[in-house]
Amino acid sequence: MTWFVLIIIALPGFAALCLSMKKCQRHIFDAPISDGRSRLYRAFGTVALAAALAWCIVEKNWSVGLVVFFGGATIAALAVIITLAVQPKLVRFYCWFP
Numbered sequence: 001m002t003w004f005v006l007i008i009i010a011l012p013g014f015a016a017l018c019l020s021m022k023k024c025q026r027h028i029f030d031a032p033i034s035d036g037r038s039r040l041y042r043a044f045g046t047v048a049l050a051a052a053l054a055w056c057i058v059e060k061n062w063s064v065g066l067v068v069f070f071g072g073a074t075i076a077a078l079a080v081i082i083t084l085a086v087q088p089k090l091v092r093f094y095c096w097f098p
Helices: 002-019 022-028 035-086 088-093
Strands: none
Touching: 002 022, 002 035, 002 088, 022 035, 022 088, 035 088
C-alpha cells in the first residue's frame, strides 16, 4: 500500500517539476509558458514530493521510509523520463491540472 500511494503522489510531483523547466516546456507545450505558471508547477512538484516523503516516513519510520521513498521516487522519475522521451505531450496529464 505504501508503494502505491508513493507512486500516486510522486508521479505528478516529478511531472510538475518537469513542466516547470523551460527546456521541457518547448517539447510539451511547443512554447514556453508564463513565469507565474512555471512557479506554480515548481511549487506543486516540491509539495507533492515532500508529501510523498512524509507519507513514507510516517508509514515506515525514518530508516525504512527513506529507502522506500528513494526507490519509489526513482520509479516515478523513470516513468516521467520515459514518457518525455517517447511521447512528450502526455507528461502534462500526469499532473492533476494541465
